[in-house]
Amino acid sequence: MGRPRGFDSDEALDRAMEVFWRHGYEGATIPNLTRAMGINRPSLYAAFGNKEELFRKALDRYAAGPTAFAREALAEPTARRVAESLLRGAVRMAADGRNPRGCLLVHGALACGEQAEPVRRELAVRREAGVSAIRERFERAVRENDLPAGTDCAGLARYVATVIYGLAVQAASGATGDELRRAAELAMRVWPG
Amino acid sequence: MGRPRGFDSDEALDRAMEVFWRHGYEGATIPNLTRAMGINRPSLYAAFGNKEELFRKALDRYAAGPTAFAREALAEPTARRVAESLLRGAVRMAADGRNPRGCLLVHGALACGEQAEPVRRELAVRREAGVSAIRERFERAVRENDLPAGTDCAGLARYVATVIYGLAVQAASGATGDELRRAAELAMRVWPG
């Protein structure tokens, strides 16, 4: 009961995600957010708590939306195809004109003031979780004799993540989709075998 | 004539550089800066103009100091050694405990609010200048028959820069020096020949 909400919560969250993506956590102001979300201040606080909670919810939405390709990529049958899918997906997302350039996990708060420190740490944790997921997938590949025994799975996962996040930085510098694609293609030449 | 300055300008700039490096342009506050520089507000403005000018001067100092290795790397005799030196230098800098983690050109302002937009653009320009310098070095290598004719120098340069900046992100996530080193070593396996 009570007055019903005048906006769709998920749509508003998508808009918020985009603002954070484009301006980073600190660079995104509440007026920025409310304008993009089409709601006013008290509605934002009532629906999402505060700026930091809103950001975390936007992160979850980011994981479920623009970076859903990563989960699919990890399900590919071979390690090589996992890596290819990850890089291809990263390039496609970075080059997609509908999104802000780059990756929210990188642009959100690489460096920040004291206040945003919890957010920075959260992003670091999420990035590291990605590296771990890739490493575990490669370890499975070793067990399946898809990758040679003795492969440095941690190193390989770190390398793949390095290229992915590096591509996000390049996208932020204004590199074209084609340039990113060529760099990603080169990156795959590392592949053993 | 007049009262002499009570601090060394270059030393103060080094401290400012470190603060910007650690907290980014927006995250670094004037009180942060003055405290680290050991001077007070009006001295900062008198000596360096304003926050943005101070940042640009810190960038110049960054180019001359912590990233001086890049210039030396470009002077290596072969393209392969150029790439190796660049990656090795990037890892060494990122892992050096005396510095903040990562790279000022990346951490300074990947994404930001409206006010800092000129700074973000400046950083993007400087990063792209680095890519161009690497590309030109590789093009020279092709002319010298050091790299095979028809080599995609732009792609190769983009790739090397991608790895370097990706390493900066990894460092910000807390990756150890050893992890970075292994990733960089893998990255060199791309090398033709």
Added chain:
DNA sequence: AAGGTTGTGTACCGGAGAGTACAATACCGT
């Protein structure tokens, strides 16, 4: 139709940020 409940709009608060006025201070040249 009336009351309770929840969202909305305006207008506000405390605090922190960048930048500056002004008086006091320390040095130089004479």
Added chain:
DNA sequence: ACGGTATTGTACTCTCCGGTACACAACCTT
């Protein structure tokens, strides 16, 4: 020693940020 000059320290301004109080509006239940 003394006056001119540039730096320093304190205290201030102005703006904008995140967050909230409070009155009003819209809906559901009975």
